[in-house]
Amino acid sequence: MRSHDNHRQVKRRRVFYIPGYDPIHPRRYRELYRTESAAQAALSGYEITLSPRTGDGPYGWHVRSVQDGTAVEAEFQVLVWSDIVRDSMSNSIPATYGQLIRTAWVYISTGALWRLMKLRKGPVIAALYPVAMLLIQLGVAVGAALGVWALLSSILGWVACLPATALGYALLRWFRKIDNRLFAYYLMHDYAYSAALRGRTPNALQQRLCEFASLVDAALKDDLDEVLVVGHSSGAHLGVAVLAEHIRSALPDRDGPTLSFLSLGQVVPMVSFLPDATDLRADLQFLSQQEGVTWVDVSAPGDGCAFALCDPVSVTGVGTDAKKWPLVLSAAFTQTLSPERWRQLRWRFFRLHFQYLCAFDRAGAYDYFRVTAGPLTLGARFGDRAPSKSRIDTPVSKYRSVVG
Numbered sequence: 194m195r196s197h198d199n200h201r202q203v204k205r206r207r208v209f210y211i212p213g214y215d216p217i218h219p220r221r222y223r224e225l226y227r228t229e230s231a232a233q234a235a236l237s238g239y240e241i242t243l244s245p246r247t248g249d250g251p252y253g254w255h256v257r258s259v260q261d262g263t264a265v266e267a268e269f270q271v272l273v274w275s276d277i278v279r280d281s282m283s284n285s286i287p288a289t290y291g292q293l294i295r296t297a298w299v300y301i302s303t304g305a306l307w308r309l310m311k312l313r314k315g316p317v318i319a320a321l322y323p324v325a326m327l328l329i330q331l332g333v334a335v336g337a338a339l340g341v342w343a344l345l346s347s348i349l350g351w352v353a354c355l356p357a358t359a360l361g362y363a364l365l366r367w368f369r370k371i372d373n374r375l376f377a378y379y380l381m382h383d384y385a386y387s388a389a390l391r392g393r394t395p396n397a398l399q400q401r402l403c404e405f406a407s408l409v410d411a412a413l414k415d416d417l418d419e420v421l422v423v424g425h426s427s428g429a430h431l432g433v434a435v436l437a438e439h440i441r442s443a444l445p446d447r448d449g450p451t452l453s454f455l456s457l458g459q460v461v462p463m464v465s466f467l468p469d470a471t472d473l474r475a476d477l478q479f480l481s482q483q484e485g486v487t488w489v490d491v492s493a494p495g496d497g498c499a500f501a502l503c504d505p506v507s508v509t510g511v512g513t514d515a516k517k518w519p520l521v522l523s524a525a526f527t528q529t530l531s532p533e534r535w536r537q538l539r540w541r542f543f544r545l546h547f548q549y550l551c552a553f554d555r556a557g558a559y560d561y562f563r564v565t566a567g568p569l570t571l572g573a574r575f576g577d578r579a580p581s582k583s584r585i586d587t588p589v590s591k592y593r594s595v596v597g
Contacts, residue, residue, distance in 0.1 A: 201451055201570050203418040206267040208565050209409060211435070213426025213460075214383040216279040219252045219271035225550055226254070226269070230562045233552035234258075241566055246270075251408070256566045263568035272405045274431075277397050282382045286365050289378055292385035293327055299388040304591050305466040311589050312508060315497030316460060319542070320384055326377035334364040376543065387427070387463055392470025392592075394434070402431060406438040409452075413443070417450040419570045426499070426546065429459035429490075430473055433505075437476035440483055453571035454480075454488040455564060456519065457549040458496055461505035466590045475595035478511040481518045487572035488518035491549060491559055494583070495526035495539070498546040502584045510588035511595060520575060521584040522559065529553040 210222060227243050234241045241258040246268060253270040284292065300306040300320075310317050338361030345353035372378045389395070394402070412420045424432030436454055465473050480488065492501040504521050506512045526545065527535055531554045538545055550561055558578065564571060 201418060201573065202263065203568050203570055204263070204265055205417045206265065206419045206421060206565070207412045207415065207417050207450075208267055208269045209272050209405070209412070209420070209422045210269060211272045211405070211422065211424040211428035211431050212275070213428045214278055214386065216275050216282055218275065219273055222271055222550075223252075223254045223269075225547070226256075229551045230256075230566070233556065233560065233562045236552060236554055237556055237560065237563075239563075241562060258562070258566035260563060260567045265566055265568050267566045269565075270408070272408070272431075272435075274398065274401050277395075277401065278382075278386075280397075281386045282379070284382070286362075286369060289381055290327065290331065293324055293381055296381070296385045296388045297324060299391055299467070303391070303468050305468075308466055308589050308591055309462055312462060312503050312585060313500050316463070316500055319380070319498050320463070323377045323380040323384070326375060327381060330365060330368040330377070334361040334368075337361060337364055383427070384463070388467065390469060392464050392467030392473065394472060398431075402434050403438060405431075405435045406442070409435060409439045410443055413439075413449050413452065415450070419451045419453055421453045421455065421565065421571060423455045423457065423565070424459070425457045425549065427460055427464075429456035429505075430461045430464055432456060433461070433476050433480055434473065436486060437479050440480070440485065451570045451572065452486045454486055454519075455571060456488070456490045456505075458492055458499035458546055459490060459503075459505055460498070460500060462500050462503065462508060462590070465505065465509040466592065468592045470592070471594050471596045474509055474511050474593065477506045477509055478513065478595055481506040481512065482515040483517070486518070487570070487576070488520065489571055489575050490519035490521045491524050492521075493524040493526045493548070495535075496524075496545050496548070497542050502581050504584055504586040507586035508589045510590045510593035512586075512588070520578065521580045521586075522575065522578065523581045523583065524549060524553075524559050525557060529555050529557045529559070531555055 212222065230241045239258060239260040241256065244255045246253040246255050251270040251272060253268060256267040256269065258265050338357040341360050342353050342357040345356065369378055409420060422432050422436060432454055464470050465477060492499045494501045502521055502523055506516060526548060534554050564574060
């Protein structure tokens with residue numbers, strides 16, 4: 194592993210993309226990259242093409258790009274944990290309401306919810322949305338059932354409870370069927386997964402993270418110029434764990450590829466603020482001190498689903514005098530998207546959470562396709578930039594203990 198080299202030109206890069214809590218096949222990320230990279234290339238005046246990836250290993254694709262007169266090849270691999278996500282979502286309607294109660298209790302009883310509200314209201318509102326929506330759905334179903342009972346009980350007596358109950362449950366099933374538009378069940382499962390063990394990493398996921406770290410280890414032995422790990426949304430704190438695992442177990446290699454980490458739209462505090470997230474807090478502290486990696490964290494206040502411009506190490510309270518990372522930068526949606534495009538996307542909160550992976554019609558310093566397929570390492574591209582003046586780096590978390 195080479196220490197971050199701000200003068201190294203990239204011709205061959207390996208990109209490991211870690212998605213957030215997403216049950217869908219990773220081909221969606223290939224298609225997103227294909228369409229959005231073509232749009233950005235047309236806007237910014239460079240060349241970029243995709244082709245199928247060959248060989249063993251995780252699902253991915255191959256990118257060829259010519260930027261600033263330099264030809265670059267990048268191999269993408271998606272570090273898949275969608276099967277774990279799907280398993281965690283396979284709950285009945287009553288079980289989901291049980292998750293609602295347990296998850297709300299964890300965040301309220303530990304005081305984590307009140308601490309999170311001190312950072313950004315947007316992601317906290319996003320966390321409360323599935324609770325409110327599921328309770329509204331339950332209220333509608335119960336109200337409809339009681340209405341049918343009131344109409345039929347004088348005629349059918351106690352038998353009226355059967356059609357009343359059937360109607361109420363049918364309404365709940367219908368709400369779940371249209372959750373691809375409401376996202377209430379999806380988000381509830383997401384937050385419940387993080388809170389189930391009060392911040393501890395589930396065993397199945399921990400094993401998968403170790404496998405991811407092995408893939409990073411192997412890539413750093415290849416003939417590459419940069420190995421770039423990208424973590425989006427909850428994939429950001431998984432990336433922290435993967436890189437911490439790799440660095441702890443790897444021997445330094447000054448002649449190997451440059452190692453870089455890009456976290457996008459992170460929601461780290463949703464986990465790191467929980468009482469038993471000692472492993473994650475330890476990983477955050479450890480990674481923030483490393484010379485052998487460049488860590489850039491990009492978010493935007495316009496993204497209501499992320500803890501925008503919140504330094505995940507500092508706000509968790511595990512920063513030390515040896516802290517070097519992350520460099521917190523803003524994607525500044527209101528500046529990098531034209532007024533027309535911003536008006537189109539402003540209230541599409543879920544879509545905005547993915548904007549980091551998309552084209553900007555007024556691209557600034559941050560351009561996902563220059564970062565992942567351009568001729569500069571992450572450190573070379575952003576190494577001279579000052580952190581955002583609007584960043585939040587005040588320690589807020591109540592729980593700051595780390596594993597020794």
